[in-house]
Amino acid sequence: MNDDIRTVLVVDDEAGHRLMVRAVLEDAGWNVLEAGSGEAALQVLSRQPGGLPHVALVDMRMPGMDGLTLLRELHARRPGLPVVLLTAFGSVGTAVEAMKHGAFDYLTKPADNEELKAVLDKSYEYRRLLDENDRLRRRAGGEGPVLVGAGAGMNRVRELIDQAGPSEASVLILGESGTGKELVAEGLHRASARAARPLIKVNCAALPENLLESELFGYVKGAFTGAIKDKPGRFQLAAGGTLFLDEIGEMPAALQAKLLRALQEKVVEPLGGVKAVETDVRVVAATNRDLAAEIKAGRFREDLYYRLAVLEIAIPPLRDRVEDLPLLVSHLLGKLGRKNNKEIRSVAPAFLDALSHYHWPGNVRELENVLERALILSRSDVLGPELLPPQILGPQPEQAQGPAAPAAPASLEEAEREALVRALGAHGGHREKTADALGISRRTLQYKLKRFGLTRR
Template sequence: MHTILVVDDDAAHRLMLQAVLTDEGYEVAEADDGATAVAAVKAAFYDLILMDVRMTEMDGIEALEAIKQISLGIPVVLMTAYPEVPLAVKAMKLGAVDYLTKPLDTDELRLRIAKMLGHYTLSAQEQAVKTRLAEASRLIGRGAAMQTLLDTVALVAPTDTTVLILGESGTGKEVVADIIHANSDRAAQPLVKVNCAALPETLLESELFGHEKGAFTGAIAKRQGRFAVADGGTIFLDEIGEIPVSVQVKLLRVLQEQQFEPVGSSKTLTVDVRVLAATNRDLEAEIAAGRFREDLFYRLNVFPIHVPPLRERKDDIAALAEHFLEQYAEKHQRQIHGLSPRALDLLMRYEWKGNVRELENTIERSVILCREELIMPQHLPAPLQALSEDLDAETPDLEPGITLKEMEKQLILSTLKQHDGNRTKTAEALGISRRSLQMKLKEYGIS
């Protein structure tokens, strides 16, 4: 059954649409303004959104823009009683699939929706991908930036396209590679991982392509390379920017022809391997410096995916901290129920140069040190404790057992107070967009 989200601040019009759509066999959810709709899209999947343009709080155009940042693939139909050509053009540019004028012709509406759902409905495989991606989001974040990334992954995963994953160390590039492979047609076949930075040039070629007995000093037996092991599946080349130029030539041939010769052999091997690669380097700068082949770059850069650093998506920190806390509390058999508001505030203020990996390590260390129900600032590493001096002394301590959502609400309230209610400055201090702050205020009923 298809689920349609109806967004309109006119209760009577919502009720009419609900009746029409329910009669057609659709499941209908409702939202009375744009901000509520955006929150609903973050929380659940909808096959189609039918949304009014003129609404209080957040209008349909602003909500459309926010929804497309969360999930690019959801078809959105806008409705208006005030048809304006410039507005319609803007809506289409932002990704609306249709623009209807009120009062709606219900017969025409039924036909249009049926046609659109027929065109945009995900296949059973893609639906399964979305389900697995929702769980995977626990590993790398659930904010708008990462949801957009996961939507992109859902599109490329079922293909055989070469993917280049870009991002700083610790952002979760390997997790993205895992997700792509797990949601591909090759999921039942091996995912072979090679850290190209961990092997010297003399061994890397042999590791990737294998060697014959006696091919070089120490080659006492024939060895199968990682590409051969990955035949039928996927190979993940981590830190691809570290591969020496001499090996890049051979790698280029594999990408072009799916063929190579093991070291010391004249026999050509053919493989069927999907290539995923990752790097924290600027490969175009490496090309300019003569350290990376331009032709190899373009072979790898068929479908680039950028994983943003944690400092640019601070709305992920609380959820990631909760995930790691659950994981390591169970591993180390600790009865820890959360973080104190001050400890959470320190996590939010920290720069996280090591990204998600550094956050994970920080939470595990804190779990080991903690003998209480909540992780407190004293359980955090010294660099985070040093940030305590910058915190408002009035930030209240809350009772044990408080949820992370309650902590987040308290953090927003205290930061608003610090900035005299200025929402722009509050959003900057929290490291989130003003729109994200507005949605949080709406969610928590903060006026």
């Protein structure tokens, strides 16, 4: 995708309106292609290379082929092309129905210039993220999971994997639960000279101390009741490869000392054995704990920390990289669709809006669960906000006003109008801040302002 020249296809039978839109968008740096009908739009499309246009702006009502029919044709010929619809104010219901068939968003005519540019910028960014997702899949080459994200935080993580992977240094991966620490460990292993050898994983929090010790270092026949034969530990099983110690902050103090010796001297002593066994492994560890605080509290050895943390890779939580949400959603829905034998073609903008305003305590793991729930419950191939659980949707704007709000007026419409007036006043008429405060998208706010005659306030 050429990020230097953004191209939009404007389809409208009104030549004057096309001229006005062209002037606004060219001033904002867009390359504008024009068509006066659906049929002409398809002819223009046939003359463009596969990646163009990046976005289409389509009038709903046109002679001959209408906007909804053109939407289907565009998606058939350019899968993934974001289509923004232009509709008369009284036909919003039709546009909403079109969004269920895959339209990216809609604007009412005449569209506010700033809102027009904002929606097209958003649709272009969505298209860019889809293309980035495809690039990441190709780069993965079917070799395993990839870290999804195009923001600065995840780009830095990938850069550190590329730098640290080929080395023999121990790496400590830091991040909250559900951020993808295991994926980073897999990336480090694949980037190393040990990639052809095993990657052995151990969750230090999942086993009691006695079992964890035998799992790590193995045991000899007769070491304890039931030990009827020698069993190699994970250090031996990972010979020549990588040993991933997940949740290392949960390791008991006694085992920390034995692990430190294994790292320093490159030998392990199986339980009940009298002879040390040499090891050749690279250790990658991960934790969601603050190890500096654990060291200060005497629960984690400082010397072990410095052995493990030759290099640290910190994974940002999902709430700090919401710009990656469209890319993550696309990637996860593809994976979940294959798992559940159900294809989801797109998600409604309101669905993404709700996801972007949630704080995601469970990070990407929680996002995957939410998406799988929505996919299973959906009766179409487009996911809408009604499929999200209550904790994602949050309180309705009327509920968000709190006990200090004045007594409710006679009708629900009057209450909603007064809530909008109060919110606008509280934020000096700034629409973006007002929309954020009410927990709704800017498009929804614009629709409500027009509905209640508040656009000139």
